[in-house]
Each structure stands twice: as structure tokens, then as C-alpha cells.
Amino acid sequence: MIKKLIQRMTFWKLVLATIFLMGLYISYVRFFKGLGASTGLSDKFPWGLWVGFDVLCGVGLAAGGFTITLVVHVFNLKKYKPILPATVLSAFLGYLLVNAGLLFDIGRPYRVWHPLIMWNPHSVMFEVAWCVMLYTAVLSMEFSPLVFERLNWEKPKKIVKSITIPLVILGFILSSLHQSSLGTVFLIVPGRLHPLWYSPILPLMFFTSAIATGLSMVIFESYLSRRAFKKRLELDLLSGLGRVICVVLAVYFVLKMKDLYNRGALAFLLDGSHESKMFALEMVFGVVVPLILFSQRKVRESQGGLFIASLMVVLGFVINRLNVSITGMLRSSGVNYFPSWMEIGATVFLVAVGFALFAAAVKYLPVFPKEEANAEREFAYLTPKRANSIGSLTAEAEAKP
């Protein structure tokens, strides 16, 4: 019996089980002993890894959701429809995890609903709270057709589908507000956030980098799903995304550099400080190199190339958010902060839960298109070949007396 059980346990399942046990223990310490017992935070450094990674990065990494839904439903680029369900799923899971991360981080998690009835429109955090709640709701509605399809509930599926476009537009507005407002959060700390990162256009920078990263996450996830679940995804579709990422990265790079120039902060780049090195790391590794990679046709048309380049964008993005929330704040705080093992452990736990949920969803829900042929037929009228045949059909029709 036990032998059988052990045989069925693969290495990764064992790892996952260990992470879950650790997560349970950390949750116990966090919720019953408090933040002091579980984190490295202090009065002078009140925000750490849970804000910097779980919230700031979690939201950004989910940005593929609102961009792809907009492209498919509003701009009607049907080509991207096959990756839509997987993208919405990961955005939905991403936001669930952001919510979970917030519950870990805020001192009184059972009051998380307070912003619903206690308003302070002057607070960016108030806006963030509403965006999280509303966009999670929108995402769950965008995601629900997959569940309804599985359950064969035709009516609710129809209802949700009938409001798709208003829902997508609402989702786009909420998430662009949310992405940018995470940058606005840091506008209140001039003089505390290092001048390499503090900028009046932080909201715009957060928004732009989130789009590049959201799209990179789509490539990243597609690649992993392909390997893990043996699902096929079209390469030309992903290399199209690569081209877009290339453009967004270029815009972001110009924004960042021109902003440093405008504020006269270019000198900080070369002062050899820890901050300047971290800034160089984030820009070179996360922006410049992938920008060059994505601009190469060879890279865009190879699985591995796309994967590496998008992974770099994602990592660069994570470094950027951690730089803004931690590296850039350290010097002025006058104390030292490094995340405790429990902060890191809880983060690993939440990410692992995300992977597990993603795998479960892929297994039980129609996340990936069933047959390529089907999809092809559906969108055939968009391809030039079919357009020609339409032309000939029309000609035929006209020829008929």
C-alpha cells in the first residue's frame, strides 16, 4: 500500500507537498503570532517582499489578461483567440494570488473589505483596493464561460457571452488604472525613493512595463504549458507577440532614459552605488537585451529564443518592482531589510498554489483549444487564402444571372 503510494509520488509532487506543508506552518505563524514573528519588517521599513513581489509583481504578471482580451474582443484580432482562455485563466489565478498575498501582508486581514464602506478617494491605496476587487470580479466573469462549458450550463454561458465586450472594456480600464496606480503609490515618497526610480511619470512607467511583461508571460506560459501538458500552440502567433513586446520595450526604454535626462538624474547612473548597479541590471538584463533579442527574426521564430527573451523581460520586471519597493527605499530608511525565510517561503507557497491550480484547470476545463483544425476553420475567413476564395465566390455569385 505504502509502497504503491511512494511509487505514485513523483519528485515534483514531493516538492509540492513539502512546499504546502511549509506554507501551512508559515500561515500559522503569520496569522497567530503576527507580522513581527514572520517577517523582517520594521517601523522604518514597513513594506517588504510581500508588497514588492506578491502584490506589485503579481498584478503586473497578470497583465497579459487585459491586453489579450482587448486585442481579441475589441480590436478583433481573432488570430490570438486560441491563447485567450489560458491567458484569462492565468490572469485570474494571478489576481487570486494577489488577494491572498494581501491577506498575508495587511495587519488585520479580516478587515480587508473596509474600503467598500469606508471611503477615502484621496488615497491611492483606496483606488488600488477597489481595482483589485472589481477586476477580480471581472476576471472571474471572463473566466466563467470555461466552467459553464464544462458543466454544460448553456444559459449562464450565453448571458456572460452576451456582455463580453462591455466586460472586456471595463476590465481594460480597471487594469490600466490598477497597473498605473501601483506606480502612483510611490509618488508620495519623493526624497525617500532613490532618484533613479522616483519620477512623476511612475504610473506611466508601471503601465508600460506591465504590458511588456504581461505579453511576455503569455509566451512564457505557452511554452511551459506546451512542455508540461503537451498542448500545441502556434508559433507564428507567439512571434507576433514578440514583435509587439519589442515595440513596447523600446517605448519603455525611451521613457526611462528621457525621464532620467529630464530630471537631471543621469549622473546617478554612473556613481557606482548599489542603486546604480541594480538599475543597470534591471535595464540591461530586462529591457535592452530582450529588446535586441526580440528584434531578431531568428529569435522570434524559435521556441527557445522566444522563451529565453520573454523570461528575461519577466525577470527584469520583477527586479524593477523590487528595486522600486525595496532597493530604492533602503538608503533613506536608515535601516537594513532582507526578507525573512518565512516571507520568501510564503511567496514560494503562493506561487506553487498558483501552478497547482493552473494544472488542475488545464486538466478539468477546456483551457486549450481542442482541435487545431476546428479553430482554423473558424478563422479561415480572415486569412488571405480564404479571402481569395471569397472573391471567387462573389465573382461566381455575380456571374449568376
Place this chain on the structure above:
Amino acid sequence: MRKGMLIDTTICVGCQACEEACREKNSLPECNQSDLSACKFTKVFERGEYYVRKMCMHCLEPACASVCPVGALRKLEEGPVVYDEDKCIGCRYCMQACPFQIPTYEWSKALPRVRKCWFCYDRVLVGEQPACAAECPTGATLFGNREDLLAEARRRIVESPDQYQKHIFGEREVGGTSMLYLAAVPFEQIGFKSGLIEKPLPLLTWAVLSKLPDFVLVGGTLLGGVAWIINRRMTLEEERIQQAKLGGNRDAKSRNTLSRLLGRLGKD
């Protein structure tokens, strides 16, 4: 009338009577923290030959109150910035936003509160002076109307220009604070933050936040319009295909005129 306190670091002898008075007034436990903490709302620091008392500055336009998502922190007209612990969700944005790094947190508790000096608002609201000012033996901490205190500070500077810097800390910093400081040496030398802007910090975020309703309305309309135009074109194209397939049969046009006009709102 807006109340405030004038703290003259040239008079302070470092007796710590204010610390003790504060501890008693707020029934705080004894604690030996090196800085302000959840058990110490005010502390006297030795800076060279001077003593400097540190506590909440009670800004005229407090960043902490502006960033609090639930409005747990509030600026009273009389001056104090107060805290409603029943509202607080514990996001600690106030601690992050404070330019003086004043608010502290009960890190060791499972249900923690933000802690800081409340300017003894119960006493201030009935016209009495805070515990620390009442106990100060030298008059280094002086309680009164902010305007009167500013006048007094200016008077001291004018009367003994050799003894004071020509700078009242808190008059203009981050839009002005209720606590005003005088010193004999430049403030950076005795541990004060330098390089603070004179603009109230909440204006920085409000500049963005105030534009959000416009963004939502204009953005929503724009995207709605784009969706309408593109989807209508797609619908028409599809119809053409259908029509072509059916050999130009006009009856086979879309059944629903409204959905043709609007493009499709729902998708399959």
C-alpha cells in the same frame, strides 16, 4: 484656532520629563527602544551639545491621512492628526508615506495597531495643553496657537540672531507642520531630515488621482467606439461571406437589424 507646539532645542536640557509624561498619559509600558516605537510616542535624542525631541509633526496636510485607504487617520481642525483603530486594515501605507518616518506598528501582536503621538487631542480639544508641554520644566516645549507660536519664534530669532538659525523648521516643510522647531545650528546637523519639499505631499498623488474619472469616461467611450466600429465591420464582412455563399440571396441577411447596427456585443 489651529494649535501647535514650539520646541526650542537651545533651551531643552534633556531631562526627559516629556517622555515620562507621555508614557503616563498614554499608559504605555516601560521600554528601551532606541527610537520611536509602539511603546514610545516621543523621545529626546542627544545630538552633539543639543537635545532634540522627536514626535509626530502633525502636518497641516498630512501624507499619512491622505494615503489611508479607509480614512482611519484624520486631521482635526484644531491640529492633531488622530487615528481610529477600529477602521485600520493594517496596510501600513501611512508608515511608508510619512516624510518623517513617525508612525510605528505593533509588530509583535497578532492584531496590531498603528501607534504614534496623538497630540493629546482629548486635552487639546478642551483647550488644555498636552501632557508633554505641561511637564516641560524649562519651557523648551511651548503649546499654543500655531500663528502665535510662529510670531514668538520670529521674535526670538530677531532678538537674539546670534543664538538662532534663521529657519523655523516646520513653518514651510511639506506644506507646514503643527510642530515648530528652533535651533542654534543648521537642522541637518541635529538629525533633521533635509531636502524636504515645501509642497504638501498629498498634492503629488492627487494630481494623478483627480484625473481618474476623466480617464474612465473618455477611455471607456473611446474603446466602446473602437469596438463598435471594428465589430460592425466584421459583422458586415461576415454577412458578405454568407451572402456570397448563398449566391446573393438578400433574404439571408442578418436576422436581427439591431445586432447588425451595433455590431455584436457578445461573441462566440
